[in-house]
Amino acid sequence: xxxxxxxxxxxxxxxxxxxxxxxxxxxxxxxxxxxxxxxxxxxxxxxxxxxxxxxxxxxxxxxxxxxxxxxxxxxxxxxxxxxxxxxxxxxxxxxxxxxxxxxxxxxxxxxxxxxxxxxxxxxxxxxxxxxxxxxxxxxxxxxxxxxxxxxxxxxxxxxxxxxxxxxxxxxxxxxxxxxxxxxxxxxxxxxxxxxxxxxxxxxxxxxxxxxxxxxxxxxxxxxxxxxxxxxxxxxxxxxxxxxxxxxxxxxxxxxxxxxxxxxxxxxxxxxxxxxxxxxxxxxxxxxxxxxxxxxxxxxxxxxxxxxxxxxxxxxxxxxxxxxxxxxxxxxxxxxxxxxxxxxxxxxxxxxxxxxxxxxxxxxxxxxxxxxxxxxxxxxxxxxxxxxxxxxxx
Numbered sequence: 001x002x003x004x005x006x007x008x009x010x011x012x013x014x015x016x017x018x019x020x021x022x023x024x025x026x027x028x029x030x031x032x033x034x035x036x037x038x039x040x041x042x043x044x045x046x047x048x049x050x051x052x053x054x055x056x057x058x059x060x061x062x063x064x065x066x067x068x069x070x071x072x073x074x075x076x077x078x079x080x081x082x083x084x085x086x087x088x089x090x091x092x093x094x095x096x097x098x099x100x101x102x103x104x105x106x107x108x109x110x111x112x113x114x115x116x117x118x119x120x121x122x123x124x125x126x127x128x129x130x131x132x133x134x135x136x137x138x139x140x141x142x143x144x145x146x147x148x149x150x151x152x153x154x155x156x157x158x159x160x161x162x163x164x165x166x167x168x169x170x171x172x173x174x175x176x177x178x179x180x181x182x183x184x185x186x187x188x189x190x191x192x193x194x195x196x197x198x199x200x201x202x203x204x205x206x207x208x209x210x211x212x213x214x215x216x217x218x219x220x221x222x223x224x225x226x227x228x229x230x231x232x233x234x235x236x237x238x239x240x241x242x243x244x245x246x247x248x249x250x251x252x253x254x255x256x257x258x259x260x261x262x263x264x265x266x267x268x269x270x271x272x273x274x275x276x277x278x279x280x281x282x283x284x285x286x287x288x289x290x291x292x293x294x295x296x297x298x299x300x301x302x303x304x305x306x307x308x309x310x311x312x313x314x315x316x317x318x319x320x321x322x323x324x325x326x327x328x329x330x331x332x333x334x335x336x337x338x339x340x341x342x343x344x345x346x347x348x349x350x351x352x353x354x355x356x357x358x359x360x361x362x363x364x365x366x367x368x369x370x371x372x373x374x375x376x377x378x379x380x381x382x383x384x385x386x387x388x389x390x391x392x393x
Contacts, residue, residue, distance in 0.1 A: 011166035015150050018074070021066040022142045028058045029135045032111075035118070036128045044117075044124040052118040059108050064369065065172055067101050070145075071370060073168045074153065081156045093148060100141045105369040107134045109193065192284040192367025197374035199390050206362040206378035206386055207251055210287060213280075213364065214249075222280045229277040230256070232267040240267065246276075247304060253358040254289060255296060257304055259321035261351045268293050274357055284367035289359050291380075296354030305348035313346045314339050363391070 009016035031051050038048055075094055082090050111130055117123030157165070203209040217225035224245075231241040240263065248255040254276060259265055268274065276289040305313060318335040325331055338346070359380070366374040375391040 011170045014162055014166040014169055015153050028055050031055055032131045035126055036131055039124050039126055044121050049119050049121055052115040056115050068172060069169050073165055078153060086152055102372060104137055193369050194284050195366055197366035197376055199376050202376055217280045220282055222282045225280060231275040232264050233271055234267050235270055253356040255354050255356045257354045259352050262321035276357060286365045288363040291358045291360040293355050293357050296356050301353035302348050316352045317346055317349050
């Protein structure tokens with residue numbers, strides 16, 4: 001049954017908006033079918049490129065907003081309202097709907113690459129079998145929602161609930177009434193979908209895997225790929241974190257340099273365990289690393305210290321890191337005094353050197369659609385080997 005007029009409804013009719021989204025999806029699926037017929041005869045001509053670009057634009061954004069409308073608002077509201085037979089029916093439908101969302105997202109990844117080549121004119125191949133499976137799954141999925149889910153919502157939801165659903169859908173699209181940043185933060189959401197991570201594809205050694213990801217971050221020109229959060233705890237078990245720059249990683253561990261008398265230095269002296277976090281948003285990836293922290297040798301610290309720019313070496317001597325000081329002028333006075341005292345060859349101070357985290361646990365996180373992320377964790381075993389397993393998102 002068609003519960004939506006041809007013209008786009010307003011968000012005061014949220015169920016009608018969802019049906020309208022289905023109709024737009026059907027139009028995009030029809031375009032895909034036409035492309036399959038068009039490409040063998042005409043190749044990636046202007047018409048094909050424009051059609052492919054339009055399909056990509058829709059399924060990369062609008063379709064996922066529609067899925068989020070259902071997953072984050074419509075379905076939870078129905079589950080909170082349904083009783084008896086309605087609740088039983090939802091118990092059957094919801095796992096199927098969510099599973100189909102994931103299946104369609106996975107299928108779209110394959111179609112996206114084919115359409116991208118068509119859109120830029122570098123290819124003209126579109127597998128008809130992929131288009132057919134994608135269209136059939138979407139058609140059955142939409143029919144199920146329109147025949148069972150939408151009528152239930154229209155029957156169960158009050159006017160206030162309909163308004164709540166419509167407001168949430170507007171907020172997701174950035175067209176809601178402005179609210180404070182504190183209120184809006186709950187609705188800040190970015191969907192991920194650049195890549196996947198399988199336990200069958202990653203390296204057996206987590207350091208090898210980290211090196212591969214780090215090289216990809218460098219190639220992708222990630223903003224400061226060497227920046228990492230270092231979390232430590234004080235004597236009362238209270239955590240503290242800060243961003244530092246990694247200076248070396250190898251089979252021995254992950255190394256950075258700092259003032260041993262700083263807050264993190266004092267905390268590590270009392271409790272030599274820490275957690276590192278690398279976040280590379282451009283690649284939709286993060287790496288969490290946990291383990292025991294040791295100091296690097298004096299020779300390693302000397303070598304790195306003397307490789308630093310002169311002003312950085314002088315600053316390391318002049319600053320009693322993490323300790324209070326009256327003002328900026330006093331800090332600069334200390335620096336000038338150190339520069340005058342040591343000139344061009346300042347020695348490495350005893351309170352400055354390297355820390356190396358020896359990893360016991362590494363987790364590789366790859367963002368995926370609908371917060372259904374990939375997580376592969378490595379755990380060090382007593383015999384020195386690594387156990388590798390997948391974690392639920």
